[in-house]
Amino acid sequence: MIDAVITLDHFDRAPEKKFEEFEPRIRKNHFAYTVMRDTVADHLYLYSYDFRIMQKLGAEWKISVTTPKFMTNRSKK
Numbered sequence: 001m002i003d004a005v006i007t008l009d010h011f012d013r014a015p016e017k018k019f020e021e022f023e024p025r026i027r028k029n030h031f032a033y034t035v036m037r038d039t040v041a042d043h044l045y046l047y048s049y050d051f052r053i054m055q056k057l058g059a060e061w062k063i064s065v066t067t068p069k070f071m072t073n074r075s076k077k
Helices: 002-008 016-026 030-046 051-060
Strands: none
Touching: 002 016, 002 030, 016 030, 016 051, 030 051
8 A cells, every 4th residue: 555655656647557456455444445545536636647547547446526527637737
């Protein structure tokens, strides 16, 4: 979990493959799963991503928003 957070913190692109493998391992630990889900959601908000990647990671980590425009950062040009 620490490695995944450091990877998110130091690189501007999320390692999708790593998160696909990581999510099932922590699914049963509610606290760890919630912390990682919030971390992934924050990262998706702060950095600009293609909508397909945002939808894929959002679906895997069960990140839901009421309106899709709230997932995008307002400071984008």
